[in-house]
Every structure is written in C-alpha cells, then in structure tokens.
Amino acid sequence: MERVPVRELDAKERIKSFNEVCLGYSEEEAIKEASRCLNCKSANCVKKCPVGIDIPKFIDHIKKGEFKEAAEVIFMYNNLPSICGRVCPQEIQCEGGCVLKNKGQAVAIGKLERFVGDYVLENNLDVVKRKPMNGKKVAVVGSGPAGLSCASTLATLGYQVTIYEALHEAGGVLVYGIPEFRLPKEKIVKREIENLIKLGVQIKTNVIVGRTVTINQLMDEMGYDAIFIGTGAGLPKFMGIKGENANGVFSANEFLTRANLMRAFLDEYDTPLKIGKKVAVVGGGNVAMDAARTAVRLGAEVHIVYRRTEEEMPARLEEIHHAKEEGVIFDILTNPVEILKDDKGWVKGMVLRKMELKDADETGRRTPVEIEGSDYTEEFDTVIMAIGTVPNPIITYTTNEIKINNRKCIIVEEETGETTMEGVYAGGDAVTGAATVILAMEAGKKAAYAIHKKCHPGEM
Amino acid sequence: MYKILKKKTLAENIIMFEVKAPMVAKSAKPGQFVIVRIDEKGERIPLTICDYDKDLGTVTIVFQVVGASTKKMSKLSEGEFLLDFAGPLGNPSEFVSLNTDELKKKKFLFVAGGVGTAPVYPQVKYLREKGIDCDVVIGTRNKDLVILKDEIEALGCRLYICTDDGSLGFKGRVTDFMKKLFDEGNSYDEVVAIGPMIMMKFVCLLTKEYNIKTTVSLNSIMVDGTGMCGACRVTVGGETKFTCTDGPEFDGHLVDFDEAINRQNMFKDEEVRRLHHSRECSCF
Numbered sequence: 001m002e003r004v005p006v007r008e009l010d011a012k013e014r015i016k017s018f019n020e021v022c023l024g025y026s027e028e029e030a031i032k033e034a035s036r037c038l039n040c041k042s043a044n045c046v047k048k049c050p051v052g053i054d055i056p057k058f059i060d061h062i063k064k065g066e067f068k069e070a071a072e073v074i075f076m077y078n079n080l081p082s083i084c085g086r087v088c089p090q091e092i093q094c095e096g097g098c099v100l101k102n103k104g105q106a107v108a109i110g111k112l113e114r115f116v117g118d119y120v121l122e123n124n125l126d127v128v129k130r131k132p133m134n135g136k137k138v139a140v141v142g143s144g145p146a147g148l149s150c151a152s153t154l155a156t157l158g159y160q161v162t163i164y165e166a167l168h169e170a171g172g173v174l175v176y177g178i179p180e181f182r183l184p185k186e187k188i189v190k191r192e193i194e195n196l197i198k199l200g201v202q203i204k205t206n207v208i209v210g211r212t213v214t215i216n217q218l219m220d221e222m223g224y225d226a227i228f229i230g231t232g233a234g235l236p237k238f239m240g241i242k243g244e245n246a247n248g249v250f251s252a253n254e255f256l257t258r259a260n261l262m263r264a265f266l267d268e269y270d271t272p273l274k275i276g277k278k279v280a281v282v283g284g285g286n287v288a289m290d291a292a293r294t295a296v297r298l299g300a301e302v303h304i305v306y307r308r309t310e311e312e313m314p315a316r317l318e319e320i321h322h323a324k325e326e327g328v329i330f331d332i333l334t335n336p337v338e339i340l341k342d343d344k345g346w347v348k349g350m351v352l353r354k355m356e357l358k359d360a361d362e363t364g365r366r367t368p369v370e371i372e373g374s375d376y377t378e379e380f381d382t383v384i385m386a387i388g389t390v391p392n393p394i395i396t397y398t399t400n401e402i403k404i405n406n407r408k409c410i411i412v413e414e415e416t417g418e419t420t421m422e423g424v425y426a427g428g429d430a431v432t433g434a435a436t437v438i439l440a441m442e443a444g445k446k447a448a449y450a451i452h453k454k455c456h457p458g459e460m
Numbered sequence: 461m462y463k464i465l466k467k468k469t470l471a472e473n474i475i476m477f478e479v480k481a482p483m484v485a486k487s488a489k490p491g492q493f494v495i496v497r498i499d500e501k502g503e504r505i506p507l508t509i510c511d512y513d514k515d516l517g518t519v520t521i522v523f524q525v526v527g528a529s530t531k532k533m534s535k536l537s538e539g540e541f542l543l544d545f546a547g548p549l550g551n552p553s554e555f556v557s558l559n560t561d562e563l564k565k566k567k568f569l570f571v572a573g574g575v576g577t578a579p580v581y582p583q584v585k586y587l588r589e590k591g592i593d594c595d596v597v598i599g600t601r602n603k604d605l606v607i608l609k610d611e612i613e614a615l616g617c618r619l620y621i622c623t624d625d626g627s628l629g630f631k632g633r634v635t636d637f638m639k640k641l642f643d644e645g646n647s648y649d650e651v652v653a654i655g656p657m658i659m660m661k662f663v664c665l666l667t668k669e670y671n672i673k674t675t676v677s678l679n680s681i682m683v684d685g686t687g688m689c690g691a692c693r694v695t696v697g698g699e700t701k702f703t704c705t706d707g708p709e710f711d712g713h714l715v716d717f718d719e720a721i722n723r724q725n726m727f728k729d730e731e732v733r734r735l736h737h738s739r740e741c742s743c744f
C-alpha cells in the first residue's frame with residue numbers, strides 16, 4: 001500500500017496568504033496510514049528519533065482508533081507533538097530509519113504524531129499526570145522549546161515554575177522565527193502555552209535576564225532553588241562582505257521577526273517592512289526556506305543563493321519541495337562576494353561567484369571552492385542573510401560564573417545539563433548552537449529531571 | 461501592563477512619562493534604554509531611560525513626536541497603560557564602572573541636542589551625586605524646544621544653551637559654541653554627545669581635531685533590542701557592532717556616521733505610509 005498523501009493548499013492559492021500549507025490527516029486517513037506500519041520489533045525508527053518515542057506503540061493505538069491512548073504514549077517522551085510533528089526533519093530522523101523508507105514510502109510518522117497532538121489540543125484532553133506541589137521554586141529563562149519543555153516537566157513533577165522571557169510574547173523561535181504557514185500561532189503555539197499556564201506555570205514577559213534581573217539575583221534574592229537557561233541561539237551571523245550594511249540587507253531573524261512576531265505584512269500593525277520586487281536569500285537551511293517563502297507571500301520574486309547543491313541543503317525536504325512549488329528560484333553553487341549599493345545607500349544588486357564541489361571533508365560534506373573568473377552581477381532589491389546564528393549573548397555577558405566555549409555556547413555537564421555555576425542548568429540552542437526543536441525540548445526535559453534529582457534525591 | 465503615573469509636556473511635541481515599572485527601575489543605570497510597545501498592534505519603540513526611582517519603582521521617559529508610534533503614544537493620558545516596557549537594555553555608560561576617585565580626576569563636557577537632553581540628564585545626575593565636575597551644552601532650534609533646563613541647573617553644573625535662531629543663549633550650533641569653549645581655554649577629559657546623528661557626527665569631527673575622547677549614544681533602528689536581529693548594526697572601528705548589545709554608547713571617533721545616518725533613514729517612505737494609515741492622520 002502507498003503512503004497516504006497529506007492534503008495541502010494548492011501552491012497558487014497559498015502564496016496569497018499565510019495560512020498553513022499542510023492540512024494534516026483526517027481520522028480515517030490517519031488510521032489508514034497507521035495500518036501501513038509493520039510494528040517492527042526493535043524498530044529502527046525509534047532509534048533514529050532523538051527522544052526515542054515508542055513509535056510502533058503509538059501508531060498501533062492510532063490503527064485501533066485509540067487516539068487518547070496514542071497520546072499517552074507520545075507524551076511520555078515528548079510534550080509538544082503538534083509542534084514536532086510539523087517541524088522535525090523526519091526524513092533524517094524517525095522516517096529515515098523506517099524499514100519502508102525505500103522509494104519514499106516510509107510511514108508518515110511525523111504526520112501521525114501531528115495528528116495525535118492536534119487531537120489532544122482540539123479535544124482539550126488531559127494526558128499528563130501531575131504530582132502534588134512540593135514547595136520548590138525553579139526559574140526558567142527563555143520560552144523557546146527548551147524552556148517550555150523544562151517548565152512543563154517540572155510543573156508535572158510538582159514544582160512552582162516561573163518562565164522569564166525577554167520579548168513581549170512567549171514561544172521563542174516558534175513565534176518569532178518559524179512562519180504561520182508552517183506552524184500556526186493561535187491554533188498551535190498559543191494553545192500549547194495556555195496548557196502550560198493551566199499546569200500552574202507563570203510566564204513573565206519583558207524580563208531580560210542579565211539586565212532586568214541577574215542570575216545571581218534570581219538565586220540569592222528571589223529564592224529559586226534552581227535555574228534553567230534556554231535562551232537559544234538568535235544572534236545572526238553576517239558574511240563580512242563589502243556592502244553588507246547597506247539598507248535593504250536584513251538578517252533572516254530581522255526579516256522573520258518583523259513579519260511573524262510584529263506582523264508587519266498587515267496594514268493595521270505599525271512595524272515597517274520594505275521588500276521590493278526581487279529578493280535574494282543567502283543560505284540553504286530551514287531559516288533560508290522560511291525567509292524565502294515569506295518573501296514570496298509578500299509578493300517578491302525570490303532567489304535562494306546557496307554555495308553547495310540542493311543535496312547538501314540542511315533544510316527539511318518538505319520545505320525545499322514547498323519552496324519550489326511556490327516559485328522560489330534556486331541559484332545553487334553560487335556565493336555572494338559583494339553587495340552593491342545605489343547612491344542612496346540601498347541594495348541594488350550583488351556580485352556573485354560560481355562554486356564547484358570538491359572532495360568530502362572529514363564530516364563527509366563536500367566542500368565548495370570558488371571558480372576563478374566566474375563573477376557576475378545580478379540585480380536585487382533586498383538581500384536576506386540566513387547563514388547561521390550564535391547563542392544569545394546577554395546572560396553570559398553579565399554572569400561571569402557561567403562559562404562558554406569558543407563557539408560562544410554555554411558549557412554544561414553532559415549528563416545533567418548543569419552549567420559551571422552550581423544550581424544553574426542550560427539546554428537547547430544556547431548549549432548546542434543552532435539545532436532543532438526536538439533536541440531543545442529533550443535538553444529542557446533532561447535538565448528538569450536533573451533538577452528533580454538534586455532537589456529530591458531518591459525520588460525518581 | 462505598565463501604568464503611566466505622570467504625563468507632562470516639556471515642549472511642543474516633547475512629552476515626559478513617568479511609568480510604574482519596578483523591576484526596570486531597580487536595575488536601571490545611566491546610559492541604558494527601554495523598549496516600549498503601546499498596544500497589541502504597536503511596534504517596539506526604543507527610548508532612553510531619563511530618570512528612575514528605585515524606591516517608588518518608577519522610570520521616566522521623554523519622547524519626541526516624530527511619527528506614527530510616538531504620535532499614538534502622545535495621546536495616552538495619565539492613568540492609562542503601556543502594554544510592554546522591557547529593560548533596562550544596553551550597557552550602562554562606561555563611567556558607571558569607575559570609582560569616585562577615578563572619576564574625580566576627570567572633567568566631562570556633555571553636549572545634548574534637542575530631545576537628547578533627556579538621556580544626558582541621568583548621566584549628569586549620576587556624576588553630580590558623586591561630586592564630579594560637569595559642563596553641559598544644550599542645543600536646539602529655538603528657546604521653546606529647550607527641555608530640562610531647570611532640572612539640569614539644579615544639579616549644580618555649568619549649563620550653556622545654544623539656539624539656531626539666538627532666541628536663547630548662544631546663537632549658533634553646538635559645535636560653534638564648543639569651539640569657542642575650547643579656544644577660551646576650557647579643557648575637558650571627555651565629551652559625551654547625545655542627539656541627532658548628524659550633530660554627533662559633527663561634534664566628533666571637532667573633538668577629533670582637539671583630540672578629546674568622545675562618547676556618543678547611537679539611536680539606530682531596533683527591533684528586539686536583545687541582540688537577535690541585527691537591525692541595529694553599525695560599523696565601529698571597521699567592525700560591525702550591534703548597538704543594542706555592544707552599545708548604545710560607543711567611541712564616537714570610531715563610528716561610521718554616514719552609514720549610521722543612512723541606515724536610520726531606511727524606512728522613511730514606509731513610515732510615511734504607516735502614518736497615513738493610522739486613523740489619527742488627516743493630511744490627505
């Protein structure tokens with residue numbers, strides 16, 4: 001039997017709005033797709049899921065129409081299934097391990113997980129079991145997936161948890177980065193955050209830890225028993241080429257924040273955004289695809305400029321596929337060497353250089369090298385840099401006790417997530433550098449259990 | 461929600477708010493700023509902290525009505541609320557890290573342009589409370605635009621005023637007046653200039669000639685103010701810096717002002733469009 005196709009908005013229609021592209025499975029479709037699973041013993045899909053969800057077991061429940069039971073299985077491993085089902089790079093994780101993966105016929109594990117997660121949200125199911133309050137207080141810094149998952153795990157273990165978030169809205173990259181058409185804010189992200197509040201977690205926005213209040217103050221003056229830092233890796237990198245500070249050159253974060261968090265594309269919102277007719281997005285990851293597809297929806301002709309080939313692109317396969325359907329043009333084996341400005345200091349184009357791939361380096365990735373004499377000029381109105389980010393700097397600027405490595409990532413003890421400052425834990429992108437939602441969630445959860453072990457030894 | 465406890469019009473289109481924000485007040489230091497959002501649909505507006513009272517938990521901001529958001533903000537009354545008020549952001553002024561003995565060896569000249577007088581105020585206040593000598597020059601177009609004159613005089617420093625039309629004090633630009641001060645034999649260890657970019661640029665050109673260390677506070681366009689977007693990037697000494705996390709104060713002799721001025725004008729047309737969209741405007 002073939003993989004059950006998932007319903008999607010038509011490409012021509014969807015580029016006119018920010019509505020979610022993938023519509024997900026209905027109950028019948030989910031059951032039908034679930035029935036393809038062979039319920040393997042020592043299943044390889046489980047090994048390739050970073051959190052080791054018992055995939056055959058939850059899928060077996062779906063098969064039988066036992067959606068709540070399916071949810072109970074998933075929630076033992078992952079408390080944000082609606083989100084992970086949408087954004088995990090399944091083709092290299094769970095689905096990449098499925099025995100049926102040949103010819104693209106892996107069981108649609110991500111779509112099934114999403115189905116279960118959405119079923120829980122739509123039916124307001126209560127699937128997590130809570131322990132009574134234990135009188136201990138934990139502060140969580142940052143409300144991205146790492147912070148959210150740490151907070152929810154601790155809340156179910158009986159802790160009084162307060163999340164401190166620098167921005168005016170909770171969610172981290174889930175709200176300011178990943179666009180609405182891929183991860184709906186009201187329907188999914190806000191509902192997940194509301195569930196956290198129902199668990200008794202307090203969220204304080206507009207608090208920049210390290211500035212409004214320091215880690216030391218949280219510990220000494222405000223009496224927290226432990227702190228978890230999940231501040232992410234949001235600081236954008238630039239290429240360092242000539243003309244990069246011209247008007248009209250944005251980091252992907254700036255562009256996406258203006259569009260997503262500040263809703264600049266709606267007239268009644270006050271944040272400005274100028275985009276022009278022709279946009280170049282430099283990079284080949286999820287961030288680049290999101291920026292490109294957002295720019296398409298704002299009416300531009302959009303080019304992805306990437307120095308390797310499509311094969312090496314780190315973006316999720318589905319995103320690359322959707323971007324192409326929506327008319328994004330892929331200029332591969334191409335690298336910007338200079339940004340050209342007009343006499344008013346605005347971008348007017350780029351000097352681009354062709355690249356070729358040479359033998360693989362030790363990481364197995366083929367290295368791009370410049371082809372001499374291949375420079376050409378192309379006109380652009382806007383350039384968006386999506387070439388990576390490093391950890392947010394404020395806490396480590398202001399708290400000397402917390403040590404960082406040469407990539408500016410917070411150093412933690414592998415087992416527990418504890419930083420070089422006692423009682424202070426960290427996880428997610430702040431520790432690993434830019435990675436994935438599921439890894440950030442897992443790190444938050446792991447630290448929660450480490451905190452629990454320290455506060456209540458013997459009670460695991 | 462952050463309550464506006466007091467509202468005062470300091471000059472035409474220059475308004476002061478005293479806002480209840482205890483956590484910000486407790487940590488605020490001279491040189492830092494906040495980011496304000498008026499309502500659900502509002503943009504994030506950076507504004508320098510002009511004064512703070514740790515005991516009362518209040519923070520004072522002073523803003524000039526220049527576009528859609530500041531216009532909307534000017535319509536709020538005492539007792540109403542700002543939706544978001546995040547801070548303090550940015551690094552405190554460099555002199556905050558010096559002890560009183562070190563400070564006593566220095567003589568500061570503050571140069572304030574227009575609404576830039578507001579951010580100068582807490583710095584002078586901080587230094588005067590430690591008994592440090594400061595002179596202050598305020599420059600505006602005319603006498604009606606001079607703000608915080610009495611407050612700064614009350615701090616016990618020498619205050620000079622320059623107006624373009626000569627309606628108060630010296631007739632001419634602050635740089636003309638500074639030149640006069642220097643040439644009359646006044647010497648300073650450090651100049652702090654805060655005001656329009658173009659003013660800071662010319663102050664720096666002058667102080668470079670006289671070889672006086674000069675600190676400027678940049679008001680680059682910002683979004684988050686936490687180092688996450690790079691909108692606020694400026695070139696300082698040939699390197700790209702983020703105003704919000706590396707600044708907002710920099711060595712003025714190293715700042716690429718032409719680029720900074722250009723970047724500040726980035727959304728000019730777009731902002732005009734937004735002003736027209738806002739219901740307040742009746743100019744078309």
Ligand SMILES: Cc1cc2nc3c(=O)[nH]c(=O)nc-3n(C[C@H](O)[C@H](O)[C@H](O)COP(=O)(O)OP(=O)(O)OC[C@H]3O[C@@H](n4cnc5c(N)ncnc54)[C@H](O)[C@@H]3O)c2cc1C
Binds near residue numbers: 178286290
């Ligand atoms: C555009 C984009 C698309 C992506 N697409 C995918 C995808 O498809 N699949 C996938 O798996 N991953 C994707 N990622 C990566 C993924 O989103 C991140 O790995 C994940 O969000 C990291 O989670 P986190 O909790 O560590 O940090 P973040 O989500 O970055 O959250 C950190 C939070 O901490 C706050 N903060 C920072 N400093 C402070 C402070 N001093 N005080 C208080 N709060 C602070 C920030 O404001 C932010 O809200 C994408 C990332 C981006 C930017």
Ligand SMILES: Cc1cc2nc3c(=O)[nH]c(=O)nc-3n(C[C@H](O)[C@H](O)[C@H](O)COP(=O)(O)OP(=O)(O)OC[C@H]3O[C@@H](n4cnc5c(N)ncnc54)[C@H](O)[C@@H]3O)c2cc1C
Binds near residue numbers: 506681
């Ligand atoms: C660190 C810092 C401190 C500041 N302190 C003060 C202050 O104490 N008092 C004061 O009156 N103003 C201050 N400003 C400037 C103030 O933020 C802008 O005047 C305000 O955002 C204009 O918004 P608007 O919508 O009313 O005007 P718009 O019509 O949107 O813009 C008018 C001009 O304001 C500037 N501006 C617009 N948006 C931003 C933005 N997001 N960030 C920075 N500048 C912007 C641009 O130069 C623009 O051309 C400060 C700016 C910074 C970065």
Ligand code: SF4
Binds near residue numbers: 049055085090093113
């Ligand atoms: S969490 Fe991600 S990797 Fe694991 S099963 Fe779900 S979609 Fe697959």
Ligand code: SF4
Binds near residue numbers: 038045046
């Ligand atoms: S490997 Fe594929 S078929 Fe086997 S249990 Fe996992 S999802 Fe089912």
Ligand code: FES
Binds near residue numbers: 687689690705
């Ligand atoms: S305002 Fe976004 S990085 Fe400074």
Ligand SMILES: [Mg+2]
Binds near residue numbers: 270527528529731
């Ligand atoms: Mg504005």
